[in-house]
Amino acid sequence: MTIKLFTLIFISFTLAQSENATLTLYKDGTALIKQPVAWSIPSGNSYVTWGDLPNGIHKDTPFLNLDGANIISQRFNDNIFTEIDYFSKLKGEEIFVKPKDGKVVKGKLLEISSATVTILNQSHIFTFNRSELEYIKSKNKSINIPNFSSFLSWDLYSKEGKIVKGELVYKARNFSWTTVYRLKMLNEEKGELVAEAVINNNSDMNFNSVLLNLVEGNLNKASMAKPLSEKLYRNSVIQKNNSSSSTLSVDELGDYHIYSLNGDHDLESKENITIRMYGPLDVKYQKTYVFENSERRQKEEPLEVQLTLSNMEKNGLGISLPAGKVEIYAQSQSTGLEYIGADNMGQVPKGQSTKLISGRAFDVIGNRKVLNYDRQRKSEEAVIEIALTNNRTESVDILLIEHINGDWIIKDESLNYKKEDASTIHFPLSLNAGEVKNVYYTYRKEWK
Numbered sequence: 001m002t003i004k005l006f007t008l009i010f011i012s013f014t015l016a017q018s019e020n021a022t023l024t025l026y027k028d029g030t031a032l033i034k035q036p037v038a039w040s041i042p043s044g045n046s047y048v049t050w051g052d053l054p055n056g057i058h059k060d061t062p063f064l065n066l067d068g069a070n071i072i073s074q075r076f077n078d079n080i081f082t083e084i085d086y087f088s089k090l091k092g093e094e095i096f097v098k099p100k101d102g103k104v105v106k107g108k109l110l111e112i113s114s115a116t117v118t119i120l121n122q123s124h125i126f127t128f129n130r131s132e133l134e135y136i137k138s139k140n141k142s143i144n145i146p147n148f149s150s151f152l153s154w155d156l157y158s159k160e161g162k163i164v165k166g167e168l169v170y171k172a173r174n175f176s177w178t179t180v181y182r183l184k185m186l187n188e189e190k191g192e193l194v195a196e197a198v199i200n201n202n203s204d205m206n207f208n209s210v211l212l213n214l215v216e217g218n219l220n221k222a223s224m225a226k227p228l229s230e231k232l233y234r235n236s237v238i239q240k241n242n243s244s245s246s247t248l249s250v251d252e253l254g255d256y257h258i259y260s261l262n263g264d265h266d267l268e269s270k271e272n273i274t275i276r277m278y279g280p281l282d283v284k285y286q287k288t289y290v291f292e293n294s295e296r297r298q299k300e301e302p303l304e305v306q307l308t309l310s311n312m313e314k315n316g317l318g319i320s321l322p323a324g325k326v327e328i329y330a331q332s333q334s335t336g337l338e339y340i341g342a343d344n345m346g347q348v349p350k351g352q353s354t355k356l357i358s359g360r361a362f363d364v365i366g367n368r369k370v371l372n373y374d375r376q377r378k379s380e381e382a383v384i385e386i387a388l389t390n391n392r393t394e395s396v397d398i399l400l401i402e403h404i405n406g407d408w409i410i411k412d413e414s415l416n417y418k419k420e421d422a423s424t425i426h427f428p429l430s431l432n433a434g435e436v437k438n439v440y441y442t443y444r445k446e447w448k
Contacts, residue, residue: 016052016205023175023267024213024258025199027323030058031175035168041069042161051151054203056173062152066166072155087112087138095119096137097128109138174203177214179277179324181345183307183356186331188287188394194279195321197261200272207267212275216322216347217256250320257320283316285309289396291366294403295443296382300367302360303398305341310353321348328358363391364398364431379446383412386439390431400427406445413441 024032039048046069059076087095087109095109097117105126107119117136118127158164177199185191197214201207249260261275289303307328311317327342341358348354365388372383390396402417402425410417410425418426427439 016054018052018205018207018210020209020264021207022211022213023207024215025175025177026215027177027217029176030171030173032169032171035170036165037064037066037168038163038165040161040163041156041158043158045072046156046158047153048156049151049153050168052205053150053152053170054172054174054205056203057150058171058173062168062170064154064166064168066156066164068162068164069156069158072157075153076150077153078150087117087136090138094139098134098137099128099132100134172203174201176200176202179322180274181324181326182279182329183283183326184280184329184331184337185307185340190282190284192280193283193316194281195277195324197259197275197277198272199267199275201267201269204269206269209264210267211264212261212267214259214261214322215256216259216320257322259322278319281316283309285315287397289361289364289398290401291368291386291388291398292401292403293368293386295405296370296373298369300365302362303364303366305358305361306399307356307358308353309348309356311348311350318350320350321345321354323347326356328356361392361396364396365389365391366400378448379444381442381444383442384440386427387436388429388431388439389436390433393433395430395432398429398431400429400439401425402427402441404443404445407447408443408445411442411444415439415441417441 018033018035020036022034024034026032033054035050035052037050039046041048059078062074062076064071064074091109091111093109094106096104096106097119098104105119105121105128107121107126109117110120110125111118113130115130116127117130117133118125152168156164177197180196180198182194182196183191184193199212199214249262250257259277261277265273265275267273286308288306288308290306291303293299309315309317311319311321323346324344325342326345328340329337330340332338343356343358345354345356367387367389369385369387370382371385372381374381384402386400388398403423404425405423415427415429418428420426427441429437429439431437
């Protein structure tokens with residue numbers, strides 16, 4: 001009797017390919033994939049399959065939009081061949097292992113894992129490291145051709161033979177996108193802003209000639225603990241950005257913004273691509289040096305450099321800005337463009353403002369002291385002095401932020417202040433080049 005041997009040495013996997021699909025990427029690491037499909041089917045019942053699917057597909061999401069045929073049923077087959085699964089089913093049966101520097105050993109399979117193989121040979125138990133084996137063999141008289149990737153199948157019905165077209169729609173993980181901004185400061189008031197989308201394909205599928213849509217905002221995820229609410233996206237469109245410096249269109253998708261990148265792109269497996277969204281835009285900003293403290297804190301340090309961007313047309317913006325990282329650069333006369341810091345920026349709707357911190361100023365110093373502190377049983381009073389020094393060759397705008405908790409009043413202030421909220425006051429001021437200025441105030445708190 002002839003014994004058929006199944007030998008597992010190496011299997012070459014060909015990456016799945018997608019042509020002319022549309023990918024909508026979300027901030028939660030998932031994507032909606034709309035894949036065009038076309039089949040030539042006979043009249044009556046027919047059976048079609050689709051196997052070009054990425055790893056990470058959400059198995060409960062695929063559905064087929066098809067014109068010209070009725071969809072009777074859909075099946076998702078995830079019975080993918082793996083070496084460990086195959087041999088685990090053969091526990092207690094005879095297999096052959098071949099060490100790289102030894103002879104073939106025959107025995108009954110006791111255990112197999114990604115690291116070791118254990119067999120029973122006569123009355124001895126042998127454990128082999130998988131990395132030291134040349135191959136593993138098993139006796140198997142009937143082997144079905146295994147599946148090496150998941151696939152979808154459909155039973156269709158058509159009254160006549162024809163070519164049917166449509167699209168396969170499904171969600172998958174292993175996709176992500178983020179925004180990276182580059183702000184080049186040309187002077188204290190103006191700069192150039194570029195926004196780019198960094199798109200990651202961590203799946204095992206190549207996408208050729210793909211259309212890319214990017215959704216800004218966090219979508220709700222269904223919970224198995226409660227029924228789904230019947231919330232639908234609104235189909236209204238709020239704006240199109242017609243700027244010649246924009247390489248995308250911006251629509252509203254319900255409560256979210258969707259950015260459609262112009263043109264098609266190739267996005268290979270394990271690849272990230274960077275695509276221009278906006279820019280370069282000539283933008284205006286307000287540069288402020290910030291010194292922030294609270295109650296009895298004493299310190300001396302350089303002030304934070306804060307840039308305020310107002311998302312309005314008069315400042316070169318007035319567009320929908322997705323959340324992302326802002327890298328800030330300055331132009332030096334001696335060394336050219338230099339990196340001077342970065343900050344994260346949240347979503348900035350049109351008409352709103354955002355504040356960015358690039359770092360601390362070398363030549364603008366703040367020194368805060370508590371000159372006097374008096375605490376009684378039902379009251380507390382402190383005298384604060386803040387010394388500010390501007391060693392730069394130009395004037396600077398400064399904002400002192402003071403936090404005071406409780407029921408307080410301010411008195412004997414040397415500079416007008418603004419009450420921001422119940423525990424915050426602001427002292428805005430300007431310093432000329434080389435100027436030193438002291439700011440004084442007293443806060444008093446009382447309680448019952």
